[in-house]
Amino acid sequence: MAEEVLRMQGITKIYPNGFMANKDVTFGIGANEIHALVGENGAGKTTLMKILFGMEDCQQGSIFINGKEERIANPLDAIAKGVGMVHQHFMLLPSLSVAENVTLGVEPMKNGLFDYEAAVKNTQEIADKYNFKVDATAKVSTLSVGQMQKVEILKALIKGAKILILDEPTAVLTPQETEELFEQLFNLRDSGVSVIFISHKLEEVMRICSKVTVLRHGECMGTYDTKDLDETKISRLMVGRDVVLKIEKEDPKPKEAILEIRNLKRFNSFGKAVIDGVTFTVHSGEVVGIAGVEGNGQSELSEVLAGLSDFASGDVILNGKSIKGLSVRQIRDKGMAYIAEDRMVEGVAGDMSIEMNIMADRFSKKNYKKNGMFVDARKIRKETQQLIKDFEISCDGPEQPVRMLSGGNIQKVVVAREFTSGANFILANQPTRGIDVGTAEMIRKTIVRKSREEGTCTVLISADLNEVLECSDRLLVMRKGKVVAAFPKANEVSEDTLGEYMLGIREMTPEQMEGLL
Amino acid sequence: MKKTQQIEAIMEVVRIVAGLAIAYLVALLILVAISKDPVFIVRQFILGPFSSPRRIGSIINLAVPFMLCGLSMCFMYAVNKFNLIGESIFMLAGCIITWVGLAIGNSLPMAVMVPLLLVIGAIVGAVLAFIPAIMDRKLNANVVVVSLMLNAVIAQLALYLLRYFMRDPGISFIGSYETPASMQLPMIFGKMRVGSGVIIALIFVVIVSILFYKTSFGWKMRIVGSNPKFATAVGLSTLGISFAAQLAGGALAGVAGATEIMNSYKRFQWTASTGHGFDGLLVAVLAKRNPILVPIGALFLAYVRIGADVVNTSGDIPNEFISVIQGIIILLVAAESFLSGFKNRLIYKSVQAEKESAKGSK
Structure with a gap:
């Protein structure tokens, strides 16, 4: 076995809300190793890495780097000790060049001033050393997501990182960019950097990692050689039961059109078209998936459909009526339900009780009121308790503030509201982002079941390719505000083909998409 | 958990x-x-306010406007709009109801007069709160800045009304004519000399608490205040609700000013802004924007203030x-x-x- 470069021994972390994120976790990695850290969301992976990177402190446990016990007080300290971290959300200054971003904090100086030339030289050197293809003089704002990620990795490397933490690095990448990243990770490994690879995507873990450590509910389930495992075994370790990675569903029987989008256009404040002539129809009983690299108009489309934003031209017809100029309330009354992209922003009010959050869309309706202005507390309590039970929300009771729950349970509060609002059109934007596998599975199955049994029409926007491919019946691809591809059967599309359309390598003509919109 | x-x-x-x-x-x-005598001073500060029934009564009387202004700020605070117009509403509402009361004279019985003047105070408050609220909504003018600026204007308006329309030339200080007996709230609790305004304040505590926690409007308001984006996404009219809450808060500040004049004064004699609006904000913060806790916050603030008075008169x-x-x-x-x-x-x-x-x- 390779020499151990890092050991985290008996780590216990309890958050101020009483949530025990890590319980006596022990975790070690060797030199020249790509080591996967997997677990459901809320299993404590990110917390463990934040402790290693000095962003959180722990109540118990110790950290050994190269056999020496270290106390890591803050991220600067972690960097000094050779630990680098690439976060899920990039921390870059978009208006500065690659070289300036990379050398931030270790700026080369000449005569007391920043030496831009030297910065470019240093950056280019380290990029070449690890075979990263980036232009050190380019502005970060002009880079693609994949390139920005390289800049993030370079930032860690230039400071001498020997242990590199990557928190779900492939979540934002296209399949092609992912391949490139893997090549670079192999290069890094061979030149002596140990990589900790946090991921949900088990096939990636199987491909690139030599070892895998599994966390479940904050506890370490052990470290294994990947060659001894397969995906099913890992997922069993993660959730303690077999997760059906495939969703069994019968063929859709689309009936009448419920949602019709006609040549929809929306412009941003700079006059650029963010939705550029989108047309498609969704019928009762079918799930239409929308894939695409993030930032290609999906969020904007979702805002329009949810009534949160106006549009410039074209029309959206819901259940036979245009939604132009209608308030969110009116659109919801016409049959729309909305699972928001970011649950803490649009999905819940964190300080409010579970009850108020579940009932937020309906408590002001007539049948939840008494004597005109008072809320019918008894009826509301009864229904909330029923929904908590139906959706298996683990909590202390209906009055507990939502912020005290785990991510998956917060999302259950959101879907308990949106799935039971009586809507026949469900707009699900990233419905399972960042939540545990069990809850994600429940949400996906419910989406499919509602379409088959109740005939709801669903628009599913997701960056998780596995999710759109598994859940959707028809699949559309959005790029630069346009629908650039349409497939009649989502589960027959390969991720590679999808990636080519998402990246704009291929594009369908309107004739090819005829009948599929 | x-x-x-x-x-x-x-x-x-x-x-x-x-x-x-x-x-x-x-x-x-x-x-x-x-x-020279620090222990005595601190003891006076802590225990002084309870040293006589009269002083205890003073705490309660002082807590009356604090309670009503605290309730007023609970509304603003609940929807996260720091509309501070309550400060001048308190003064102008007191001024206007004195004026109306003087005009009506003793022709109405107290049971009609007091509610009537409270309603007038509330209307004054709602109308004034409307100005910063509408400017915030339509012109995107910061509600804190607008309300603070308006406070200066309105305070001068009240002073103008006092000097040119209500001033009693027969007294040595600037003050209105004496208000009719039908608007001077009677004392209760004998020796403590507590004004019956405390009853009005407590009634409003109950009403506002019910409004906050039992009515559909209260629920909406709390959701809007907690996360306006979420409120919008589930179909609540965020702008309308925060607007309505500010008007309600203004109305309560008006009630506070009216009650204070009827409870503690025989003339309208405020020649400068009284600070009650800001005290209301303090009370709302102490009560954690929960109207049920407002009386505790108000009594606490009043106790500290009376303690200060005691020390001021008896210490060095x-x-x-x-x-x-x-x-x-x-x-x-x-x-x-x-x-x-x-x-x-x-x-x-x-x-x-x-x-x-x-x-x-x-």
Whole structure:
């Protein structure tokens, strides 16, 4: 076995809300190793890495780097000790060049001033050393997501990182960019950097990692050689039961059109078209998936459909009526339900009780009121308790503030509201982002079941390719505000083909998409 | 996790008590330096307000406008709009109801007069609160700035009305004619000389609490205040609700001004803004925007103020110093993160104990 470069021994972390994120976790990695850290969301992976990177402190446990016990007080300290971290959300200054971003904090100086030339030289050197293809003089704002990620990795490397933490690095990448990243990770490994690879995507873990450590509910389930495992075994370790990675569903029987989008256009404040002539129809009983690299108009489309934003031209017809100029309330009354992209922003009010959050869309309706202005507390309590039970929300009771729950349970509060609002059109934007596998599975199955049994029409926007491919019946691809591809059967599309359309390598003509919109 | 909620509640009380203790200790330390008899002063400060029934009555009387203004600010605070117009509403509402009361004279019985003047006060408040609210909504003018600027204008307006339309030339100071007896609220509780305005204040505490926690409007308002984007996404009319809450808050500030004149004065004689609007904000902060806790916050603030008065009249230290002590007390009581490290450790221990016992029982 390779020499151990890092050991985290008996780590216990309890958050101020009483949530025990890590319980006596022990975790070690060797030199020249790509080591996967997997677990459901809320299993404590990110917390463990934040402790290693000095962003959180722990109540118990110790950290050994190269056999020496270290106390890591803050991220600067972690960097000094050779630990680098690439976060899920990039921390870059978009208006500065690659070289300036990379050398931030270790700026080369000449005569007391920043030496831009030297910065470019240093950056280019380290990029070449690890075979990263980036232009050190380019502005970060002009880079693609994949390139920005390289800049993030370079930032860690230039400071001498020997242990590199990557928190779900492939979540934002296209399949092609992912391949490139893997090549670079192999290069890094061979030149002596140990990589900790946090991921949900088990096939990636199987491909690139030599070892895998599994966390479940904050506890370490052990470290294994990947060659001894397969995906099913890992997922069993993660959730303690077999997760059906495939969703069994019968063929859709689309009936009448419920949602019709006609040549929809929306412009941003700079006059650029963010939705550029989108047309498609969704019928009762079918799930239409929308894939695409993030930032290609999906969020904007979702805002329009949810009534949160106006549009410039074209029309959206819901259940036979245009939604132009209608308030969110009116659109919801016409049959729309909305699972928001970011649950803490649009999905819940964190300080409010579970009850108020579940009932937020309906408590002001007539049948939840008494004597005109008072809320019918008894009826509301009864229904909330029923929904908590139906959706298996683990909590202390209906009055507990939502912020005290785990991510998956917060999302259950959101879907308990949106799935039971009586809507026949469900707009699900990233419905399972960042939540545990069990809850994600429940949400996906419910989406499919509602379409088959109740005939709801669903628009599913997701960056998780596995999710759109598994859940959707028809699949559309959005790029630069346009629908650039349409497939009649989502589960027959390969991720590679999808990636080519998402990246704009291929594009369908309107004739090819005829009948599929 | 039930335990966690319990610890949060208990620590809330511990935090306030510890805050008070530290504040008085700090006061004592400073007093040692500047007073000949520091222990006496601190004792006067703490116990003085309870030394006679009259003083206890004063606390209650002082708490009446604090309660009503605190309720007013609860509305603004609930929807996260720091509309501070309550400060001048309090003054102008007092001015207008005096004017109306003088015009009506003794022709109406008290049972009609008092509610009528309260309604007029409320209308004045709602109309004035409308100005910053509409400017915030339509012109995107910051509600804090607009309301603070307007406060100066409205205070001068009240002064103008007093000087040119209501002033009694027969008295040595600037003040209106004496108000009719039908709008002077009677005293209750004998020796304590408590004005019956406290009943009005308590009635409003009950009404506002019911409004906040039992009505559909109250629920909407709290959701809008907690997360406006979420409120919009679930179909609540965020702008309309926050607008309505500001008008309701303004109306209550008007009621506060009207009640104060009827409860504690025989003439309208305020020649400058009284500070009650800002005290209301303080009370709302102390009460954590919960109307049920407003009487406690108001009584506490009144107690500290009366304590300051007592020391001022019986001790050897300047009034300004009393303000410093008041400030320290309020600061420590309002500082939410005070002792949070201790609280977190308690939560940590209880969770661990829970896990241990769970393991044991297996």
